[in-house]
Amino acid sequence: MDKWTFGMTMLIVGMGGTLLTLILLSLIMGALKRVFPVKDGEE
Amino acid sequence: MVEAIVNGLSGLIAGMVNLQWANLVMIAVGGLLLYLGIKKDFEPLLLVPIGFGAILVNIPLANLMEPDGFLRIIYDAGVMTELFPLLIFVGIGAMTDFGPVLENPYTFLLGAAGQFGIFLTLLLALALGFKALDAVTIGIIGACDGPTVIYVASQYAPHLLGPVSVAAYSYMSLVPLLQPPIMRALTTEKERQVVMKTTKKTVSKTTRILFPIVITIVGGLIAPMGLPLLASIMLGNLMKESGVVPRLTNTASNELANIVTLLLGISIGATMSGPVFVQTTTLIILALGFLAICLDTACGVLFGKALCALTKGKVNPLIGAAGISAFPMSARVVQKEGFRYNRKNYLLMHAMGANAGGQVGSVMAAAVMLSVLKGMGII
Numbered sequence: 110m111d112k113w114t115f116g117m118t119m120l121i122v123g124m125g126g127t128l129l130t131l132i133l134l135s136l137i138m139g140a141l142k143r144v145f146p147v148k149d150g151e152e
Numbered sequence: 153m154v155e156a157i158v159n160g161l162s163g164l165i166a167g168m169v170n171l172q173w174a175n176l177v178m179i180a181v182g183g184l185l186l187y188l189g190i191k192k193d194f195e196p197l198l199l200v201p202i203g204f205g206a207i208l209v210n211i212p213l214a215n216l217m218e219p220d221g222f223l224r225i226i227y228d229a230g231v232m233t234e235l236f237p238l239l240i241f242v243g244i245g246a247m248t249d250f251g252p253v254l255e256n257p258y259t260f261l262l263g264a265a266g267q268f269g270i271f272l273t274l275l276l277a278l279a280l281g282f283k284a285l286d287a288v289t290i291g292i293i294g295a296c297d298g299p300t301v302i303y304v305a306s307q308y309a310p311h312l313l314g315p316v317s318v319a320a321y322s323y324m325s326l327v328p329l330l331q332p333p334i335m336r337a338l339t340t341e342k343e344r345q346v347v348m349k350t351t352k353k354t355v356s357k358t359t360r361i362l363f364p365i366v367i368t369i370v371g372g373l374i375a376p377m378g379l380p381l382l383a384s385i386m387l388g389n390l391m392k393e394s395g396v397v398p399r400l401t402n403t404a405s406n407e408l409a410n411i412v413t414l415l416l417g418i419s420i421g422a423t424m425s426g427p428v429f430v431q432t433t434t435l436i437i438l439a440l441g442f443l444a445i446c447l448d449t450a451c452g453v454l455f456g457k458a459l460c461a462l463t464k465g466k467v468n469p470l471i472g473a474a475g476i477s478a479f480p481m482s483a484r485v486v487q488k489e490g491f492r493y494n495r496k497n498y499l500l501m502h503a504m505g506a507n508a509g510g511q512v513g514s515v516m517a518a519a520v521m522l523s524v525l526k527g528m529g530i531i
Binding site for chain 1: 253254257258259260261263264267268270271272274275278284287288354355356357358359362363366367370371374375509512513516517520521523524525528530
């Protein structure tokens with residue numbers, strides 16, 4: 110594999126993968142907040 | 153008798169005779185790191201042991217990095233095995249409050265934008281002729297996250313460990329100087345003055361406890377090669393948030409983190425031997441590392457601008473700069489810059505969210521990179 114193929118793959122898959130993973134995590138965290146809301150009296 | 157005296161004296165001057173100019177340069181660099189740590193208070197916990205280690209390893213004939221040398225033993229035991237960065241991460245996890253990012257999960261995205269510099273720098277390093285794994289290691293400086301840099305370098309480019317670690321920690325400590333000019337250049341005064349609504353605490357204890365577990369499982373399934381990094385930081389955070397193991401949490405965030413920081417610092421310093429370190433390559437790596445952190449900041453701010461436009465001016469683009477992983481320094485920089493342009497502006501909690509997102513983002517970026525490399529059959 111030439112270095113440009115490697116570099117562009119890392120850019121697209123690497124950055125895209127990071128972004129998608131963090132989007133997924135933010136959605137999961139949003140869902141968790143809704144499923145487990147703050148209870149009365151909880152700090 | 154005379155001969156014995158001459159031989160004895162030659163033993164005393166052998167160190168000076170074997171001193172090379174590169175050793176002198178690195179002793180001066182070690183001195184500079186000590187100066188920055190002691191006098192300027194730039195990351196003293198790291199720069200002091202690194203600077204001292206750099207001086208030690210450049211004293212000829214002491215053989216501290218030869219087999220059985222005491223620095224070599226520490227280096228092999230903790231850096232080459234990747235143990236030190238992982239233990240540091242347990243401590244970081246135990247010290248980090250991910251509450252702000254949980255309050256506003258969208259700040260995870262700012263944490264992702266703050267990692268763009270890693271991949272752009274990787275491309276630049278390839279363009280400059282570095283090999284694939286060397287370029288990955290140089291790019292990871294943009295994670296702005298010392299343990300991640302050391303973890304990747306020790307596995308895939310141990311010969312670059314010294315320069316990339318020094319670059320990561322030095323630039324991390326220079327965040328208060330590096331970021332503001334970029335933030336000002338990319339935003340208008342009106343954007344810098346945007347006031348963001350103060351968020352109230354909306355995160356339950358259950359969510360806080362589930363956060364490290366979910367991140368570990370989901371992140372680990374997506375990027376298993378980076379699981380040690382993710383798992384160690386999340387273990388520390390789980391101990392903190394569960395509240396049931398205060399002794400372990402205190403040990404991880406104090407004694408363990410302090411001991412490992414000392415050993416890690418001196419080990420990194422020990423890689424800065426003059427003849428190996430004083431090369432054009434080192435200067436290029438330092439320049440690329442600088443660029444990586446600048447690009448991260450720029451991409452974070454630009455993403456913040458996009459969010460500002462999408463929300464019709466409800467998001468201050470400055471918080472994007474906190475998407476890098478220099479926790480909590482860059483959040484403080486954002487607060488300071490925002491307050492400078494609007495005395496009613498308190499961006500700290502929002503910036504802390506982006507910053508905590510950046511902490512997870514940098515680890516995820518490294519984990520994803522390693523898994524992509526594995527998928528491509530390069531590692």
